[in-house]
Amino acid sequence: MTAPVYALRDGNSIPALGLGTYGLDDKAGVAAIVDAIDEGYRLIDTAYNYGNEGVVAEAVRRSPVDRSDLMITTKLPGRHHGFDETFASFEQSRSRLDLDWVDLYLIHWPNPRIDKYVDSWRAMIKLLERGVVRSIGVSNFTEPMLQRLIDETGVVPVVNQVELHPYFPQAPLRAFHAELGIRTESWSPLAKRSELLAEPVVTGLAAGLGVTPAQLVLRWHVELGTVPIPKSADAARRRENLDVFGFSLAPEHVEAISSLERGRLWGGDPDTHEEM
Ligand SMILES: NC(=O)C1=CN([C@@H]2O[C@H](COP(=O)(O)OP(=O)(O)OC[C@H]3O[C@@H](n4cnc5c(N)ncnc54)[C@H](OP(=O)(O)O)[C@@H]3O)[C@@H](O)[C@H]2O)C=CC1
C-alpha cells in the first residue's frame, strides 16, 4: 500500500504521508528504511544534520523500488546559510545521498539572527534551474519569513515543514499556506509519542473507529491536508502509521482533536531558536 499524492504548486507531487528518519542510523537504520520502502513508504525525510544521509543512500541502493518512484528530502543546516555556502552544502548532501538529483531540498531552520536565508533561497532557485533539485521549500518558517522570501525572489516555497500535531495545530500558518498554495508538512506528527497517544479524546475516538491512537492522529493530519512524516524504527508501527487511508474523521472529531491545542512541545520558536 502506498499513500495517495498531492500536486505541488511547481507541478511535482508529494505523497500524503512519509517516513521521518531522525534517529534511524547505522545498519538498523538502513534495514528500517529498506523495509519502510517495501511496506509502501515513498517519501523519505532526512537532513544534513541528521548525519544519516549515507544511511538513506544505502537503503535506496538496496531497495528494489525504482529510485524515480521515491521522493527524497534533505535539508540545509543553519551553519551553511549563504549563497556560495548553500551550493557547497548541497553538493555534500547530494554526494552522501549518492543521488543524481534530490527531490525536495529545504532550508532546515531560518536562523533569523544570521539573516542569510534569502541568500540561501537564491542559491536553491539556481539548483532548481540546474535540475539537481526537483522542488524547493523551507522548514520552520513563519508567515513574515515566507513573505520576505517571496517579496525578494518571487519564488514561493512548495512546502513549509513545521512542528504540527494536535497539541500545536498551527491553524493561522496553515491558512496562510493555503492562500499561497504551499503544502504543509508536519514534523513530530505524533508529538514524539509523548502523552498524546493516551489522551482520552484520542483513545476514545480511536476505539470507536477501531483504529489505534497513532492512526487516529495521523488521519487527523490527512483531514487537515498536511503531510505527516512519522518516524518509527518498528515495522509493525510503520505499517500501522501508513494504514490511514481507509477511514475518515467527521468534522466534529477533527475539531475535538484540534482542541487539545496547548502550544509547542519545546522551545523551537523559529523567531528565536537558532539551529546550526
Ligand atoms: N524540520 C524539522 O525541524 C524537524 C523535522 N523532523 C522530522 O520529523 C520526523 C518525525 O518526527 P519525530 O520527532 O521523530 O516524532 P514523531 O511524532 O514521528 O514520533 C516518533 C516517536 O513515536 C514513536 N512511534 C511511531 N509510531 C508509533 C505508533 N504507531 N505508536 C506508538 N508510538 C509510535 C516512535 O517510536 P519507535 O521508533 O520505537 O516506533 C518515536 O518514539 C523526524 O524523524 C524528522 O524526519 C523532526 C523534528 C524537527
Ligand SMILES: O=C(O)C(=O)[C@@H](O)[C@H](O)C(=O)CO
Ligand atoms: O529533527 C530535526 O529536524 C530538528 O531540527 C531537531 O534538531 C529538532 O529541532 C529537535 O529534535 C530538537 O530537540
